[in-house]
Amino acid sequence: MEKIIVARNYDSSRDGGIQHHGIEVSIGRLTVDKSEILKSLLQNENLFEERKFNFNTFQGSDFLSELMNVNENYHKQGMITYEGELFRFSSSDWGDAEKFSTNNWLFGNYEARNDKAAMVVFNWKEDEQWEEGNILKIPREGLSVVSVRSENLYFYAEGSASPKKKKIIQDISDVPVFDIQPGIDTIWFGSDFGGFNILHSVFVDGEELSRNSEKEEYGGEIYSSTHLLLKDGIVVAWLATNNNPHFFPFDYIDSNLACISPHFKENNPKTYKVAVKSLLEKL
Structure with missing residues (x-):
């Protein structure tokens, strides 16, 4: 058996993000009770509270x-990525700043989805046709909430496989290597918010390599979270815990929805109040 280590990091620091950018994604229903609590917090201006950490x-x-x-609908934790980036830097030397990976593998066919990869969709239609693969349709009726939290994470999976499973990957490798299939979920909102991908697993010949949580933490810090509220499959509100203007992973979008956040409340109070009023009307 031959040792395999697949390690990856996503560096968003050049855009004001994190050097080793991981995310946790949760999707579920906003119950009537939670909706009422949110309404009360907004009406009484108690959604955000002052905190102290390390004298800050x-x-x-x-x-x-x-x-x-x-x-209850979805929960994954992994590394943020965007379509094609893993395969653009397919070599085990790229996208691995600390060079933890062994040099005996490559990411193979991008189109070859496996049963651990899914596309998560919200505003779907009954007769809509999708590409092959797992499609996770989030129930449209009522209020749903998508929560995305940033954290330090250096994706690290390891295991062993028989050298007999190595092969030459056409147009990619000249020597036999292990063909690694990544489990990448696509979170797709459509409209203004687009989507992103989360790498949560990797496979060799259908066998999943084990993620090493101790080596993945890489500092262990947990950062701000951002939350989208969807009503009948459509994004109707955007909230975040950010104390700065960076609203990952939606910092690049051009949306008519103002983000209800501490930064926005302090720097644009009039528009903040309009956003709160609009959300209260939808709850």
Whole structure:
């Protein structure tokens, strides 16, 4: 048997993000009880509270943090990525800043989805045709909440396989290597918010390599979270715990929805109040 280590990091620091950018994604229903709590917090201006950490004062939100536990429809933790990036730098030397990976594998065919990969969709139609693969349709009726929290994570999976499973991958390798199939879920909102991918697993010949949580933590810090509320499959509100203007993973979008966040409340209070009023009308 031959040792295999697949390690990857996503560096978003050049855009104001994190050097080793991981995410946790939760999707579930916003119950009537939670909806009423949110309504009360907004009406009484108590959604955000002052906190202290390492002698620093900032605004946080217990309610938004607890939304990470609303996950009956979906819950995954892994590395943020975007379509094709893993395969653009397919070599085990690329996208692995610390060079933890063994040099005996490559990511193979991008089109070859496996049964651990899924496309998560919200505003879907009954007769809509999708590409091959697993399609996870989030129930459209009522209010759903998608919570995305950033954290330090250096994706690290390891295992062993028989050298007989090595092969030459056409147009990619000249020597036999292990063909690694990544489990990548696509979270697709459509409209203004687009989507992103999360790498959560890797496989060799259908066998999943084990993720090493101790080596993945890489600092262990947990950062801000952002939350989208969807009504009947359509994004109707955007909330976040950010104390700065960076609203990952939606910082690049051009949306008419104002983000209800500490930063926005402090820097644009009039528009913040309009956003709160609009959300209250939908709850």
